[in-house]
Amino acid sequence: MYKAFFGLTDNPFSIAPNPSYLFLSDRHREALAHLMYGLGETGGFVLLTGEVGTGKTTVSRCLLRQLPENTDTAFILNPSLTESELLATLCDELGIGYGENPTLKQLTDLISQFLLKNHKAGRNTVMIIDEAQHLRAEVLEQLRLLTNLETDTKKLLQVILIGQPELQQLLRRQELRQLAQRITARYHLLPLTVPEVELYVQHRLRVAGRSEPLFNRGAVKALHKFSGGIPRVINLLCERALMAAYGQNRTPINKRMVYAAAAEVLGEQPRGSAKWAWTSLALVVIAAAATSAWWWSPQLQAFATHQLQTATSVTAPQTLVQPSQAQPAQPSAVAAQPAVSVANQLLESAIAQSGNIDNAYAGLFALWGEAPFAGVSACQSAKALGMLCTQQQGSLEQLVKLNYPAVVYLQSAPQLFYGVLVKKQPQQLLLQLNEQQFWVSNAWFEQHFTGTYELLATKAQDAPAEVTPSSGLAQVQWLEDNLARAQQRPARSMSYFDAELEQAIKSFQSQHNVVADGVASDSTLALLGLYGAHHGPALVGGQG
Known part of the structure; x- marks a missing residue:
């Protein structure tokens, strides 16, 4: 009813997944690149996680459109199934016939025959499971067994698991460690930043027929504040704000209208003081x-x-x-x-107040004596400063071994929030949340830590600019020595840049979620710097 008033030809903020409104932020593009890279590898599993409404389904739909024509795809939307039910659903999606009441072995044999036939015909087979956090551990183990079918060079079935952050917790279970080791690429999709929210809103308005901005700067900041950068919530708030502006016969939409929309949609009120x-x-x-x-x-x-x-x-x-060492009387x-x-x-x-990862990154930059640039992502700021930001997956023990402060992903159901791990003492950790610092116990941190963390890295002072097959022997040996240290293996005595060294680079790159191209460029050398002589702020001790 308000379309004519705003000069729109369509409803720009419907929550239906209309491909015409596809908006890929830098983070969505990065997530898509990780998925495409993972499918190009030889492993069986690729992982995409993110909070509800961050655009995981959008990325998966975009991925489907970019798959080669020689790819058969099975898309499973309801994973709350038993092992037999999941395999039967996979057969349905791939057009594999089966009789009544098939056994688990019969379904497995039929799928294996299909995969072998597809491989001989030069076709790939990809299985995408949405809402994968609902998968049972025994079903995931059955999928792992199914991906055991392979040639000398690749798996015949590749599986993309898409789910909420709880999926990361599920995959850290002891009985699923074999599956976790087969994940060749993983990415955690983050909410939109304030500049991205502005681009997102303007993009949807433009697709719906309006080229002029409709939400002023204050409204955009309010949208980000109340939505946390979640596109689905942004749509709900914008829809309500448009109706309010139409009812008041006013433009542009300001922050007061967004605050009112948030009160109606989310039940949230301003918290000024x-x-x-x-x-x-x-x-x-x-x-x-x-x-x-x-x-x-x-x-x-x-x-x-x-x-x-x-x-x-x-x-x-x-x-x-x-506390003082004196012992006053105990209170009741x-x-x-x-x-x-x-x-x-x-x-x-x-x-x-810690739902914005960019605020956490600002704290991490400050520990390095730097500050991120306005209007760009944290990783773009790091690149401009000659640094690298890298997302890792692991335990608190692994993070402490690196001995660098990090942005940490924390969970307080149902909220995902971000902090900076600043210092480590034997029984407690210094955690920064939204510019505030708290000492928390190791147990509290372990309870809330999702296992995902992000680091800033810089090249060691003695690191070469890059190492290629044409580099000198001293540079090649430096690369081998540092790779060996990072991979906890004896270093070889090098005479040239051989295939084994290239494979060691690719393995290191895959482990650290960067493109495994076998090239020791700036990003790879910066990651190696995390394992060498410490330089920069330290979790334990002072500046390195």
Whole structure:
């Protein structure tokens, strides 16, 4: 009803997956490139994860359109199936006939015959499973067994698993470790940044027939604030804001209209002074504790001290005061409860404001003495600064071994949030959330850590510009020595750039989620720098 008023020929913010409105941000393009690269490899599994509404299905549909014509595809949308049901669904998608009540072995044999026939005919077979976080462990294991069918050079069935962040947790289970080792490419799709939200909204308006901007800068920032950069939520907010603007006969759409839309769609209200309210509450509790001579736990005192320190400044890392060694009288459980509640509220407030990964990256850049550039992604900023940003998957132990601070992906159901792991002590970790720093226990961190983290890396000072087959022997030996250190194997004595060295480069690149081209370029050399002599900020100790 508002289309004529805004000069539109269509509803630009429908949540239906209309391919005409396809918008690929830098992150969507990067995710698509990872999937295409994974399918070009010889392994069996490719992984794409992301929060609800970030555009995983959009990327998968775009992938389908880019697959070669000699590819047979099975797209499974409902993975809540048993092993037999999943294999039967795969047969249905590929047009494989089977009788009534087939056994698991019969279905497996039929699929194997189809895959062999397809391979002989020069055709590829790809299976895409959406909402894969609902797959049972035994079903995933059955899929792994199915991908055992292979030639000397490639798997005959390649599987793309698409799901929410819980899928990463599922794949870290002990009984699925063999499958996890077969993932040749993985990517976690992040929400849109503020500049990308503006481009996204304008793109949809343009497709619907309006070339002039309709949402002002304040409205765009409000859209990002309330949506967290999730395209599906952006659509809902924009649709409601358009209706409000139409009802008021006003343009352009401003932040007040978006705030009203958020209140209707999400039930959220502006929180202008929440931070100062928490600070005031913390001050009251601290005063009461001092009067009553309460004995605080180290975590609680850290929370309260932090709020005092950040009341005037939240940009510089703060030193958190440790408890006195004196032992005052123990408070009663009733008296201590309000202070514990405040501590939890302070942390929950910080978590609620940590849904933007770019804010976390700003904290990570600051630890390197740098700052990201406005209007571009964090990785683009890193490139402009001669650095590399790399996404890794692993345990807290693996991250600590690298000894570099990192942007960490954390989960507090159902919210995904981002922090910076700043320091590591034996029993606690210094975690920065939205410019605020908290000491948390190792157990708390392990409980919330999804296993995904991102690092900034720079080339070591003695690293060559690049190493190619035509490079000198000293550079080739440097590359072999550093690869051996990273791969925890003895270094070979090199006489030239051989095929084994090229394969070692590709293996290292695959492990670190970069294109495995066997070329030791800037990005690969920067990754190797993480394993050499430490340079830059350190998790344990000081500056490297």
